[in-house]
Amino acid sequence: MSDTLTLTPNSPDTATGTSGLITVLERITLVPNEPLDAAPTAARPLARIEIHGDLAGAEADWRAFEADAVLTPFQSFVWIAAWQCHVGHLTGTKPAIVFGRDADGRLLFILPLAIDRHAGIRRLCWLASDLCDYNAPLLARNWPAQPGEFAAAWRKVVQTLRATPGFAFDLVDMSKLPQTIDEVRNPFLDLDVLANASSAHIARLFGTWDEYYFEVRSSATRKKERKQVKHLGEFGEVRFVDVKDSADLDRTLATLEAQKTRSFARMGVENLFARAGYPEFYRDVANNRGLIHVSRLDVGATQAATSLGLTFRGCYYLVLSSYDDGELSKWGPGRAHLRELLRYAIEHGQTRFDFTIGDELYKRDWADVELPIYDYVEAATLVGWPLATAINLYRRTKRFIKTTPALWSAYSKARAIVGKLSGRSAPKTESSD
Numbered sequence: 001m002s003d004t005l006t007l008t009p010n011s012p013d014t015a016t017g018t019s020g021l022i023t024v025l026e027r028i029t030l031v032p033n034e035p036l037d038a039a040p041t042a043a044r045p046l047a048r049i050e051i052h053g054d055l056a057g058a059e060a061d062w063r064a065f066e067a068d069a070v071l072t073p074f075q076s077f078v079w080i081a082a083w084q085c086h087v088g089h090l091t092g093t094k095p096a097i098v099f100g101r102d103a104d105g106r107l108l109f110i111l112p113l114a115i116d117r118h119a120g121i122r123r124l125c126w127l128a129s130d131l132c133d134y135n136a137p138l139l140a141r142n143w144p145a146q147p148g149e150f151a152a153a154w155r156k157v158v159q160t161l162r163a164t165p166g167f168a169f170d171l172v173d174m175s176k177l178p179q180t181i182d183e184v185r186n187p188f189l190d191l192d193v194l195a196n197a198s199s200a201h202i203a204r205l206f207g208t209w210d211e212y213y214f215e216v217r218s219s220a221t222r223k224k225e226r227k228q229v230k231h232l233g234e235f236g237e238v239r240f241v242d243v244k245d246s247a248d249l250d251r252t253l254a255t256l257e258a259q260k261t262r263s264f265a266r267m268g269v270e271n272l273f274a275r276a277g278y279p280e281f282y283r284d285v286a287n288n289r290g291l292i293h294v295s296r297l298d299v300g301a302t303q304a305a306t307s308l309g310l311t312f313r314g315c316y317y318l319v320l321s322s323y324d325d326g327e328l329s330k331w332g333p334g335r336a337h338l339r340e341l342l343r344y345a346i347e348h349g350q351t352r353f354d355f356t357i358g359d360e361l362y363k364r365d366w367a368d369v370e371l372p373i374y375d376y377v378e379a380a381t382l383v384g385w386p387l388a389t390a391i392n393l394y395r396r397t398k399r400f401i402k403t404t405p406a407l408w409s410a411y412s413k414a415r416a417i418v419g420k421l422s423g424r425s426a427p428k429t430e431s432s433d
Contacts, residue, residue, distance in 0.1 A: 050099040070139040073312035074132035083128035087277035110138040124169040133356035150187035170384030174376040193374035197399040201367035203353040209343040231331040236300015240340040256306040259322035268415040297337035305337035315352040316345040
């Protein structure tokens with residue numbers, strides 16, 4: 001069964017095993033300093049590094065640690081394990097999950113890393129990186145406690161991996177590093193990071209839906225949006241559907257996939273649903289109702305807009321969204337659906353709405369926080385140096401283009417032409433979806 005909500009225009013007066021485990025004992029001596037966190041904490045130096053070559057050997061400790069660790073939902077075991085099951089094993093990606101413990105055996109951090117091949121070069125990267133909007137470590141609260149502690153630990157991790165048979169690599173590619181993790185500073189910023197071409201955008205929520213909506217949207221915008229909902233109503237009843245029934249979930253995800261496939265074609269970008277294992281991954285994680293939220297906006301019998309989001313520690317993360325590109329698109333079904341998602345988040349006690357990585361205009365329309373994203377790329381061997389150099393050059397160039405309006409406009413138009421030449425002409429659609 002699915003929960004449904006009938007929409008009406010807002011009134012202007014209404015306010016596993018351990019076979020993959022390698023243990024290496026290391027001790028790091030650090031110079032005492034003031035803690036980075038405001039709350040004082042006892043020093044807990046890194047004493048031991050463990051490398052897990054499979055998820056089964058890491059699962060129990062990972063699940064226990066993530067209950068109170070600093071992380072994003074993309075580092076939850078269920079998300080990453082589903083990716084490895086449906087995608088990673090097909091591409092030959094090898095988990096290289098690193099546990100860092102103190103002298104008493106307590107976890108200080110988990111690094112969900114992997115080794116794959118990129119252009120024939122062995123690359124150390126994040127596990128499930130391509131389907132994580134944010135890549136980050138899992139950290140114990142109040143760790144690292146001293147300046148330079150994480151950088152020293154990272155050097156030990158790299159040395160240990162390279163010295164362990166089966167885990168050698170030629171370059172390090174840590175992409176999509178958010179400036180903060182669960183509102184705590186990301187210690188990867190202590191390394192020589194490079195600004196990513198994109199940022200993320202977050203809306204801070206407050207009050208009731210009416211209070212929030214009337215505060216952040218002008219009267220002219222509210223009036224326009226009421227008219228759009230009224231026009232949508234001419235095609236049938238407009239309803240927000242909180243999808244819960246398994247059969248309904250499958251239908252909604254199939255619609256989302258079809259809508260996103262047409263959108264990717266119009267933009268001239270690769271269709272991620274054409275990649276092996278991707279549709280299966282989303283169907284798998286969508287059944288985790290404690291983390292995943294699937295919804296849609298129905299207009300009569302038409303699924304006019306769909307989305308998949310994550311709810312985690314008071315924050316709603318919008319991961320995938322799409323809308324019908326037919327006649328309904330003139331009246332903003334995607335925008336109407338987004339408003340209902342914001343309403344849903346507020347009514348379910350969320351205090352933040354994270355649009356995740358990407359600089360689309362509709363995100364900027366609502367967000368009042370911009371979250372910088374970074375990359376860290378470094379050669380580990382002479383073999384890896386040319387590729388590391390090329391990746392850094394490519395990403396610097398991409399950022400320059402994206403932050404130069406004239407260049408980005410020209411690039412976007414050229415990409416759209418490619419989409420049209422692929423055989424799918426772009427109909428007139430809502431600009432902010």
